[in-house]
Amino acid sequence: MDVDMIFKIAAIGIIVAVLNQVLIRSGREEQAMMTTLAGLIVVLMMLVYEISNLFETVKSVFGL
């Protein structure tokens, strides 16, 4: 479980926020919303992979 995943998620969040502002200021609200959705999906995919790792560990430890 690498710790830098948390900083990756923080970086994605900041980048998406900045991109969102830039796109909204330049009048492209739809692209801004698309960027936010894309960022969210990327982070969720990473998280789902880590959650499955956690569940496998808990299953192996507690014999679920």
Next chain:
Amino acid sequence: MDIYAVIGLGVIGAVLAVLLSQYRAEYAILISIAVGIAILYSVFRNAWQITNELESYIALAGINRDFIITLLKSLGICFLVQFASDICKDMGQTAIAGKVELAGKITVLISALPLFSELIGLALKLVSI
């Protein structure tokens, strides 16, 4: 990961979550989930020593082994349900958190049913003497 790393991780994660909650609120929740996963993963990775030690003591004491299996199973279920319901509460979804906890309670109850029947059998045997 020793305790100092966990403490540092928790504080940094909280700061990052607050930082991001002003711009994109959903990333604050994702960061808290990621920190939770990191800490729980590091804790459970070396938790197998506890369960092995517990099982050896139980075997030493000659108690039936499937008691400890049910105990560990319900412990694992409680950890995961607590993890999920805390995340839901963080997001303000207390209704979903309550549902998750209810499901966890029922699952633990179902997994402990054989213990109840054995207990009743034991009690009846004692009473009938």
